[in-house]
Amino acid sequence: MRMLLIHSDYIEYEVKDKAIKNPEPISEEEKKGRMDEVLVAFISVEKVDEKNPDEVVEKAINEIIEVAKQVKAENLFVYPFAHLSSELAKPSVAQEVLRRIYEGLKERGYNVGKAPFGYYKAFRISCKGHPLAELSRTIVPEEAKVE
Numbered sequence: 393m394r395m396l397l398i399h400s401d402y403i404e405y406e407v408k409d410k411a412i413k414n415p416e417p418i419s420e421e422e423k424k425g426r427m428d429e430v431l432v433a434f435i436s437v438e439k440v441d442e443k444n445p446d447e448v449v450e451k452a453i454n455e456i457i458e459v460a461k462q463v464k465a466e467n468l469f470v471y472p473f474a475h476l477s478s479e480l481a482k483p484s485v486a487q488e489v490l491r492r493i494y495e496g497l498k499e500r501g502y503n504v505g506k507a508p509f510g511y512y513k514a515f516r517i518s519c520k521g522h523p524l525a526e527l528s529r530t531i532v533p534e535e536a537k538v539e
């Protein structure tokens with residue numbers, strides 16, 4: 393899994409079109425969204441994550457929370473983003489992994505937003521620009537690590 397973490401004044405998105413055959417069903421109000429004072433996690437779920445989704449979900453949640461504490465962000469935003477890797481997991485696996493990350497962050501008491509899965513979207517983001525405002529993380533299951 394590849395994550396790009398951007399501490400932002402705001403993130404806003406607008407759904408434009410379906411990008412896969414069966415995108416996540418969304419309501420009218422979910423076609424647009426905005427969150428202010430937010431740590432945005434752009435996430436590409438990778439093929440290697442299919443070896444142990446439970447582990448990568450847990451690690452991603454912990455990484456995001458660790459950065460949220462460092463930058464003092466209360467609001468989090470999970471953004472499905474298929475552009476950080478050339479070895480993507482299939483959509484069904486990716487959607488479930490992203491859903492579990494979103495739910496896990498909420499369970500830990502954060503105010504969490506998400507962008508819909510499986511669509512082309514327009515988005516605007518305002519990066520705060522401080523030294524920890526742009527971070528990336530790579531997460532792999534233990535058994536996929538080679539010596």
Ligand SMILES: NCC(=O)N[C@H]1[C@@H](O)[C@H](n2cnc3c(N)ncnc32)O[C@@H]1CO
Nearest residue numbers: 411436437472473474480481486509510
């Ligand atoms: N920017 C717009 C976009 O990326 N749209 C992506 C994601 O919403 C989602 N998606 C599909 N596979 C994946 C994956 N492995 N990881 C994350 N998202 C995925 O499906 C869309 C087309 O790839």
